[in-house]
Amino acid sequence: MKLGEGVEAAIHCAATLASVEGNSTIPGAALAESFGLSPSYLLKHLNMLTAERILESVPGPAGGYRLARPAERITLLDIVLAVEGREPAFRCGEIRQRGPVKIDASAYVKPCGINAAMLKAERAYRAALAETRLSDIVANYEAEGDPRSIAVSCAFVERNQRPQKSASAKQI
């Protein structure tokens, strides 16, 4: 069981974007630099977040990314599913049926109990992720984070956010 490291980057970017004012945006390249990540690859993850309507992108010079809705309505589950995909971690290969003794497929119509138990656990996992909102992450960081680290973050946002004229963004 493993999560791609893109998840961490995606959450950090979303948390950063939660701090921009109004409908301002931050360019993807700036986000990549602030986390020491390769821009090309980070954009892949940002695109996935955009495709899932978690971020909005504004093209053109002065463009960039911003949250598609308030941080109170974005959960960690939203972000994890956008980056990692919606498929469950456990996929039943129905190896029960793969042995040498072949019987009618109708004997396997009932879902495998093992699969059910694994999916139940994954529901618990997703439920826990769904309980944490992006705004909780930001609030906790602002309340308990080190002042020096917060100062760096605020300075970064100040320096890179770009106000947008209208609320227009990419409509898919």
Added chain:
Amino acid sequence: MKLGEGVEAAIHCAATLASVEGNSTIPGAALAESFGLSPSYLLKHLNMLTAERILESVPGPAGGYRLARPAERITLLDIVLAVEGREPAFRCGEIRQRGPVKIDASAYVKPCGINAAMLKAERAYRAALAETRLSDIVANYEAEGDPRSIAVSCAFVERNQRPQKSASAKQI
């Protein structure tokens, strides 16, 4: 987020071994054949289960594998951790510190809030897995599984289980 397919095989094997009588064993090759898996690779997973004291192995011509303790005291979590390892799915790479703006490391002594939230979710996942015992899986299968499928399983165990003289098994 993904689980290796060895997990499914491991759980099925453990469930099968839960049906053998007394201290009898089943050879790994027989288990592999019954699930249509490559023997060489399945044995790797069985070895991990053995190393984690979930299975016991008996060498020699009449040897094989059996549960190391009653199915009531084996949970899905035991098996998943044995096969997939104990490391959490989310590993915080502390990308907060990787940007161009370097400040003292003491600013990052507090654990990342994102990491805490992800680990909390994983605890929920593991707790759910720990609630399901191997005996539950077997009982559910015997109660609700298709009779034809159960007949095949029982016949397989009958055909391949091998009584052992003593309770001796590999002592690591």
Added chain:
DNA sequence: TTTATCGTGGATAATTTCTATCTGCAATAA
């Protein structure tokens, strides 16, 4: 004692997934 069966561990290869980069294209503010 000999032999055949079985588990163990290491080495190795094939396959897939993840990570990373590059390039051309579309959109848009200046």
Added chain:
DNA sequence: TTATTGCAGATAGAAATTATCCACGATAAA
């Protein structure tokens, strides 16, 4: 128009997973 930015696709490298093979030690049965 021009420069900046996001977007999509192709591609390649790295790493993990999956799979196979072989030599070895242990052991029950002949």
